[in-house]
Amino acid sequence: MLKPARPVTEAARLDELYRYEILDTLPEQAYDDLLAVAAGICGTPMGSVSLVDAEREWYKAALGVETREGGRDVSFCGHAILDPSQLMVVEDALDDPRFNDNPRVLGSPNIRFYAGAPLVSPSGHVAGTLCVMDREPRELSPFQRESLVRLSRQVVTLMELRRVNRQLRQHLEEREWYEQQMQDYQRLLELHNEELSTQLGVDPLTGLSSRRAFTVALEKALSHAAMEQQPVSLALIDIDHFKAINDVHGHPVGDQVLAEFGQLLRRLVTPASIPARHGGEEFVVLLPGMDRARATREAEALCRAVREAQLSQPLTVSIGVAAWRVGESTAELYARADAALYAAKRGGRDRVMVAD
Numbered sequence: 001m002l003k004p005a006r007p008v009t010e011a012a013r014l015d016e017l018y019r020y021e022i023l024d025t026l027p028e029q030a031y032d033d034l035l036a037v038a039a040g041i042c043g044t045p046m047g048s049v050s051l052v053d054a055e056r057e058w059y060k061a062a063l064g065v066e067t068r069e070g071g072r073d074v075s076f077c078g079h080a081i082l083d084p085s086q087l088m089v090v091e092d093a094l095d096d097p098r099f100n101d102n103p104r105v106l107g108s109p110n111i112r113f114y115a116g117a118p119l120v121s122p123s124g125h126v127a128g129t130l131c132v133m134d135r136e137p138r139e140l141s142p143f144q145r146e147s148l149v150r151l152s153r154q155v156v157t158l159m160e161l162r163r164v165n166r167q168l169r170q171h172l173e174e175r176e177w178y179e180q181q182m183q184d185y186q187r188l189l190e191l192h193n194e195e196l197s198t199q200l201g202v203d204p205l206t207g208l209s210s211r212r213a214f215t216v217a218l219e220k221a222l223s224h225a226a227m228e229q230q231p232v233s234l235a236l237i238d239i240d241h242f243k244a245i246n247d248v249h250g251h252p253v254g255d256q257v258l259a260e261f262g263q264l265l266r267r268l269v270t271p272a273s274i275p276a277r278h279g280g281e282e283f284v285v286l287l288p289g290m291d292r293a294r295a296t297r298e299a300e301a302l303c304r305a306v307r308e309a310q311l312s313q314p315l316t317v318s319i320g321v322a323a324w325r326v327g328e329s330t331a332e333l334y335a336r337a338d339a340a341l342y343a344a345k346r347g348g349r350d351r352v353m354v355a356d
């Protein structure tokens with residue numbers, strides 16, 4: 001018996017075989033079908049799709065043989081893979097010095113006839129064979145030989161599809177992983193920004209002062225006004241029918257409109273004034289040095305400017321103005337401005353109402 005030699009490119013051949021990640025996988029219908037067609041055309045009772053591993057041959061599909069693998073030293077396919085360009089045919093193993101005392105010839109499965117078509121990958125390496133076998137000596141017609149070679153190419157195509165499929169799935173998983181990472185980073189960045197905004201007393205959506213920072217500024221402004229005997233006023237601004245924007249266009253568009261409105265408000269008020277987001281779609285402007293009449297004029301100009309502004313959604317606002325009275329607390333001032341705002345809403349919106 002002649003043990004099969006190793007191909008000169010054995011290491012690269014094995015690398016290529018392992019890249020298919022097919023060894024020791026479950027049987028698959030597509031391989032079984034091709035083998036059944038090959039055996040049917042050749043009229044043989046046995047056959048296999050054999051992959052030649054370092055020390056064994058392993059069958060992705062097997063017909064008429066009970067084992068799923070055998071030793072490479074006694075394998076016929078080990079010989080068949082040595083010449084990628086040839087179908088190896090052994091018409092009678094007992095007449096062939098390579099096989100006449102092979103245990104697979106003398107014992108089970110008692111091979112007398114063998115024909116193996118090399119499974120040649122696109123890079124030229126041979127992974128194994130598509131082979132048919134019989135317990136009787138026989139010959140193959142040219143058509144049967146040609147068919148076996150053609151079917152072996154189909155087996156390689158199946159293996160290539162398997163590899164491409166795995167690569168695609170891997171790329172997809174990697175992409176999903178990257179997207180997840182990006183989302184996590186984005187969320188982290190947003191959290192940092194929110195934290196920073198809170199620390200700086202800024203409302204993250206509009207960039208205006210936050211309610212907390214505004215309350216501090218208002219306290220300061222009132223004590224300054226008390227000391228200097230200066231007027232100071234407050235304007236509470238509420239966007240009209242804002243809920244409809246959310247309902248019709250969605251919350252993200254609502255957010256964008258709030259951000260736009262914040263920027264507009266910052267542009268419209270005088271440099272000494274302090275605009276802030278009071279909460280939701282309600283805003284507030286501190287008007288230092290402004291008495292009731294000036295604050296009213298300022299608020300009316302603001303109301304008109306919003307109505308005429310070119311924003312992504314047309315807006316109007318209702319405004320309640322209150323001028324600070326000496327000795328009045330911030331809560332009392334707010335309450336009067338709020339009552340005026342309520343009156344503006346009730347009066348039909350898009351208007352300014354001034355507290356007594």
Ligand SMILES: Nc1nc2c(ncn2[C@@H]2O[C@H](COP(=O)(O)OP(=O)(O)OP(=O)(O)O)[C@@H](O)[C@H]2O)c(=O)[nH]1
Binds near residue numbers: 240244251253258280
């Ligand atoms: N997109 C977005 N919507 C907000 C935010 N804060 C509050 N809102 C929405 O603002 C809407 C306020 O609705 P309402 O209080 O009924 O007031 P309105 O629709 O403006 O009606 P009027 O004030 O009576 O003219 C609600 O739908 C809130 O969900 C925010 O930060 N972003």
